Amino acid sequence: GINAEYGEGGVFQQQDANECWTEIMRMMSEYLKGEGSTATETVRKTFIEQYFGGENSTSLKCSETEDEPETKSIEKWTQLRCHINADVRYMQLGLTMGLKENIEKTSPTLSRNAVYVKTSLVNRLPSYLTINFIRFFYKEKENINAKILKDIKFPMEYDAFELCSPELKEKLAPARDKFEALRQKRIEKELSANDIKNKRDEKKDTREKKYEPFSFDEDIGSNNSGYYELQAVLTHQGRSSSSGHYVAWVKHKEDNWIKCDDDKLSIVKEEDILKLSGGGDWHVAYTLLYGPKRCEIWEDDTDSKGSQPGEEKME
Numbered sequence: 001g002i003n004a005e006y007g008e009g010g011v012f013q014q015q016d017a018n019e020c021w022t023e024i025m026r027m028m029s030e031y032l033k034g035e036g037s038t039a040t041e042t043v044r045k046t047f048i049e050q051y052f053g054g055e056n057s058t059s060l061k062c063s064e065t066e067d068e069p070e071t072k073s074i075e076k077w078t079q080l081r082c083h084i085n086a087d088v089r090y091m092q093l094g095l096t097m098g099l100k101e102n103i104e105k106t107s108p109t110l111s112r113n114a115v116y117v118k119t120s121l122v123n124r125l126p127s128y129l130t131i132n133f134i135r136f137f138y139k140e141k142e143n144i145n146a147k148i149l150k151d152i153k154f155p156m157e158y159d160a161f162e163l164c165s166p167e168l169k170e171k172l173a174p175a176r177d178k179f180e181a182l183r184q185k186r187i188e189k190e191l192s193a194n195d196i197k198n199k200r201d202e203k204k205d206t207r208e209k210k211y212e213p214f215s216f217d218e219d220i221g222s223n224n225s226g227y228y229e230l231q232a233v234l235t236h237q238g239r240s241s242s243s244g245h246y247v248a249w250v251k252h253k254e255d256n257w258i259k260c261d262d263d264k265l266s267i268v269k270e271e272d273i274l275k276l277s278g279g280g281d282w283h284v285a286y287t288l289l290y291g292p293k294r295c296e297i298w299e300d301d302t303d304s305k306g307s308q309p310g311e312e313k314m315e
Helices: 017-031 047-052 091-097 166-191 195-204 270-277
Strands: 054-062 071-077 080-082 100-107 112-124 129-133 136-139 144-147 157-159 227-237 245-253 256-261 264-269 284-292
Touching (some): 112 166, 227 270
Antiparallel strands (some): 129 284, 136 144, 227 245, 245 256
16 A cells, blocks of 8 residues: 655655555455456456456567577556657557567576566457556656656547557457448538538437447456547646646546646636646646547437438428
């Protein structure tokens, strides 16, 4: 757990918000049981595992000898890391960098420490995807935790497809096809000869929207398309992990977001959220939470009104 630490003047020292998030997720895992109980569902015991937990298929290969066979394993996670260096300007590249890294460990073949190449691909996407920007690092010479202020752009809608294994990409295809079909139908409607009439009908349309499931039938809490929409942002303002100010920004509806600055709440717009990407002393995105993008079930106006194509509905 996170232990209280005291700083100068006997006041509580600020703790890292991502460590707090991780601890909250761990505690919730102990108390929130998972949903579902059928034999066909993938066994995930807790709600957090179902809706926030992902899996990577990883391979580990020693780069210093060909005699040692590659080892494969499955790694579970509740957040992905966006690594930041001089080349990273966008979140996608930072996430991709995190899927391939060099690590040092003992080699049973060489009987000494050796460098291994670790390669990972996402094999399970959760409904709610947490992304942590690695902005804090330790400077040994100055003996301080420094912060990377660099501007790293993040999208309001995110497609995680390129992070996935070939097996998962194949499973995602049907839901992605539905999104594409919906996009095409909307384009056709916009270009139709009756566009003016359609727009008039849309204003009168009070039907409740229906959506396709966002999880695989056999895997409660998964994401079956790879498409996400940004739901919340946690920002840090300041130049050190042990000082500064944390603020939460939560999506309310459409273009409206709620800025949660301690006990002060205010309405902000999507354009304000996009300014949280960094590059200065303003609030800088530290942790993002994406939720599943919903695919609306398309209903033709004629079908919903009980008329056949080509028929006028009698009032």
